[in-house]
Amino acid sequence: MRLARLEINGFKSFANRTVLDLPDGLNAIVGPNGCGKSNVVDAIRWVLGEQSARSLRGRSMEDVIFAGSQNRAPAGLAEVTLVFEQDDRSPPPVAYLNYPEIRVSRVLHRDGASEYRLMNLPCRLKDIVDVFSGTGLGSRSYAIIEQGKIAYLIAARPDERRMLFEEAA
Amino acid sequence: MRLARLEINGFKSFANRTVLDLPDGLNAIVGPNGCGKSNVVDAIRWVLGEQSARSLRGRSMEDVIFAGSQNRAPAGLAEVTLVFEQDDRSPPPVAYLNYPEIRVSRVLHRDGASEYRLMNLPCRLKDIVDVFSGTGLGSRSYAIIEQGKIAYLIAARPDERRMLFEEAA
Amino acid sequence: SRQRFLESFAGISERFSTLFPRLFGGGSAQLRLGEGDPLETGVDILVQLPGKRLQAMELLSGGEKAMTAIALLFSLFLYRPSPLCVLDEVDAPLDESNVDKYNALLREMSRTTQFLVITHNRRTMEAMDRLVGVTMDEPGCSNVYTVNLERHR
Amino acid sequence: SRQRFLESFAGISERFSTLFPRLFGGGSAQLRLGEGDPLETGVDILVQLPGKRLQAMELLSGGEKAMTAIALLFSLFLYRPSPLCVLDEVDAPLDESNVDKYNALLREMSRTTQFLVITHNRRTMEAMDRLVGVTMDEPGCSNVYTVNLERHR
Ligand SMILES: Nc1ncnc2c1ncn2[C@@H]1O[C@H](COP(=O)(O)OP(=O)(O)OP(=O)(O)O)[C@@H](O)[C@H]1O
Ligand SMILES: Nc1ncnc2c1ncn2[C@@H]1O[C@H](COP(=O)(O)OP(=O)(O)OP(=O)(O)O)[C@@H](O)[C@H]1O
Ligand SMILES: [Mg+2]
Ligand SMILES: [Mg+2]
Numbered sequence: 334m335r336l337a338r339l340e341i342n343g344f345k346s347f348a349n350r351t352v353l354d355l356p357d358g359l360n361a362i363v364g365p366n367g368c369g370k371s372n373v374v375d376a377i378r379w380v381l382g383e384q385s386a387r388s389l390r391g392r393s394m395e396d397v398i399f400a401g402s403q404n405r406a407p408a409g410l411a412e413v414t415l416v417f418e419q420d421d422r423s424p425p426p427v428a429y430l431n432y433p434e435i436r437v438s439r440v441l442h443r444d445g446a447s448e449y450r451l452m453n454l455p456c457r458l459k460d461i462v463d464v465f466s467g468t469g470l471g472s473r474s475y476a477i478i479e480q481g482k483i484a485y486l487i488a489a490r491p492d493e494r495r496m497l498f499e500e501a502a
Numbered sequence: 503m504r505l506a507r508l509e510i511n512g513f514k515s516f517a518n519r520t521v522l523d524l525p526d527g528l529n530a531i532v533g534p535n536g537c538g539k540s541n542v543v544d545a546i547r548w549v550l551g552e553q554s555a556r557s558l559r560g561r562s563m564e565d566v567i568f569a570g571s572q573n574r575a576p577a578g579l580a581e582v583t584l585v586f587e588q589d590d591r592s593p594p595p596v597a598y599l600n601y602p603e604i605r606v607s608r609v610l611h612r613d614g615a616s617e618y619r620l621m622n623l624p625c626r627l628k629d630i631v632d633v634f635s636g637t638g639l640g641s642r643s644y645a646i647i648e649q650g651k652i653a654y655l656i657a658a659r660p661d662e663r664r665m666l667f668e669e670a671a
Numbered sequence: 672s673r674q675r676f677l678e679s680f681a682g683i684s685e686r687f688s689t690l691f692p693r694l695f696g697g698g699s700a701q702l703r704l705g706e707g708d709p710l711e712t713g714v715d716i717l718v719q720l721p722g723k724r725l726q727a728m729e730l731l732s733g734g735e736k737a738m739t740a741i742a743l744l745f746s747l748f749l750y751r752p753s754p755l756c757v758l759d760e761v762d763a764p765l766d767e768s769n770v771d772k773y774n775a776l777l778r779e780m781s782r783t784t785q786f787l788v789i790t791h792n793r794r795t796m797e798a799m800d801r802l803v804g805v806t807m808d809e810p811g812c813s814n815v816y817t818v819n820l821e822r823h824r
Numbered sequence: 825s826r827q828r829f830l831e832s833f834a835g836i837s838e839r840f841s842t843l844f845p846r847l848f849g850g851g852s853a854q855l856r857l858g859e860g861d862p863l864e865t866g867v868d869i870l871v872q873l874p875g876k877r878l879q880a881m882e883l884l885s886g887g888e889k890a891m892t893a894i895a896l897l898f899s900l901f902l903y904r905p906s907p908l909c910v911l912d913e914v915d916a917p918l919d920e921s922n923v924d925k926y927n928a929l930l931r932e933m934s935r936t937t938q939f940l941v942i943t944h945n946r947r948t949m950e951a952m953d954r955l956v957g958v959t960m961d962e963p964g965c966s967n968v969y970t971v972n973l974e975r976h977r
């Protein structure tokens with residue numbers, strides 16, 4: 334399976350509902366400083382289950398909801414959906430072989446109510462983690478290198494490095 | 503005063519005696535990854551009295567001495583000299599007003615013997631620190647921004663930030 | 672599970688030892704398990720850069736560390752392909768020739784893994800198939816545009 | 825010494841509040857002392873980027889953090905000039921327009937301070953008076969060459 338589309342609404346600087354299509358091939362995200370590129374990476378890690386607000390550069394999880402700009406009021410909720418398509422390079426888990434696409438979502442309301450969704454139906458975080466288990470993809474996985482963190486792979490202490498190998502095992 | 507010349511011999515990757523002339527104006531140090539640019543910054547901090555081998559990216563202070571390459575044997579000592587010239591933008595301390603140039607040096611032998619020099623005469627580290635006191639220049643001063651560390655100025659905790667202001671006071 | 676760990680460790684370190692000299696144009700690198708029980712010990716990385724002596728990782732330059740990390744990351748992917756890899760300004764510390772090596776490797780790896788790359792580097796942009804531009808036409812609000820770089824591969 | 829600290833704090837924060845909007849093309853920034861005894865409390869930084877709301881420093885992007893740090897660093901230099909400033913790849917996280925602003929500021933500040941700049945960025949190299957090239961003709965051994973960029977200012 335491969336990530337075909339991202340739908341972001343009210344997450345960080347994405348006040349409007351925004352869709353990123355990712356056709357096959359090498360895609361680069363580009364733009365001026367502060368325009369929202371790393372926020373896209375945060376959106377992916379958030380849907381995959383990231384629990385720490387600090388690791389999403391916020392103080393509380395509410396910081397991921399669009400906080401308003403000079404001309405706009407803050408949003409009431411943040412919602413991100415990842416849409417994966419079938420792809421023969423890496424098959425999905427057996428349970429999902431017959432689905433043309435797999436949609437995983439996460440929603441957070443200002444009042445704190447939050448929800449995960451799989452194929453648009455409410456589910457637990459564990460269900461989302463199960464979809465990707467065995468593929469190496471997760472909110473803290475080595476497959477997502479955050480800005481300025483590439484050297485962590487080799488700078489970490491030897492026991493921390495072991496985790497990488499366990500993940501790949 | 504301004505830094506007019508750097509003389510580096512046996513310090514880190516500088517196996518040969520190397521002189522960097524720095525005429526007035528904006529000078530950039532350029533070159534491929536791993537060629538020795540940040541080693542020049544380490545050399546400046548070392549002469550100004552840096553005591554921690556770790557902050558010079560080594561395990562022990564001996565790591566600053568040229569450790570050899572495939573075709574060369576390790577050096578027996580490391581020696582760095584900074585040569586400052588008079589410059590009306592920032593006057594030197596009163597004691598040095600009549601000197602056309604101020605030379606500060608540091609030497610480290612493999613057997614651990616080490617020495618500071620001021621105008622080519624042995625001195626204590628305190629004498630070197632005195633030359634620059636009041637100018638804001640020192641081995642840990644905000645005037646030297648190491649690679650990857652620019653954001654530390656604002657990322658530090660509020661009490662660490664205070665140090666910046668004390669230094670400038 | 673000890674068996675599986677040892678197998679994956681062997682597989683990754685073999686790929687790392689092959690990929691490192693390709694990226695650096697020589698030299699050698701290896702991964703070594705510490706003493707004692709393989710399920711408890713740490714993993715050491717030993718590198719020797721072309722023309723230089725074997726040395727501790729700390730002495731490497733910013734760009735050399737990034738390239739060593741890229742070699743390790745891609746070795747993990749070569750051993751166990753994963754559907755997606757996101758790289759946020761990984762090319763920032765690299766000089767021009769290392770940027771070109773990184774781009775060539777991305778192109779090669781993109782046959783088995785989907786890459787999403789964030790960059791400010793023109794050379795990297797030119798090596799891509801498509802640019803997804805993020806802008807703030809309205810201050811404070813991100814918008815997205817797609818630019819297709821007509822590549823005839 | 826409390827008097828001197830308060831004086832230098834006031835001088836630096838005034839310059840920071842002027843330099844920040846110049847670098848960001850708008851917005852505002854201020855330095856604030858914490859509660860209690862000025863010789864004990866910490867220093868907070870509050871920034872508002874043009875078109876955005878006031879927010880915590882952590883939410884700033886990599887490039888925005890670097891530009892804010894550059895504004896603070898140069899404010900320290902404007903308040904208390906120092907003979908030398910060394911900047912090792914400070915422009916690595918910046919986009920092209922911020923690199924140009926950084927270079928323009930360097931040129932202006934170089935009237936009172938000597939700058940030694942390490943960079944891989946072509947735009948920054950072109951803005952310099954002279955390039956000091958470091959190479960390893962013999963593997964593992966650094967050598968230095970100087971290239972004068974004939975600038976007729
Ligand atoms: N909850 C939020 N509401 C509104 N804006 C937000 C929120 N969280 C973060 N931001 C904005 O997002 C911006 C940072 O975006 P991001 O880190 O994605 O930039 P970037 O494109 O990666 O830039 P760079 O090239 O400098 O790394 C900040 O300026 C911040 O104001
Ligand atoms: N004591 C030593 N003897 C020999 N070589 C050394 C010594 N200490 C460091 N080096 C070498 O210096 C190199 C790193 O140099 P440096 O960090 O200055 O590179 P750089 O030019 O800043 O590169 P980058 O552009 O990647 O930041 C390493 O490859 C290391 O081998
Ligand atoms: Mg970013
Ligand atoms: Mg460097």
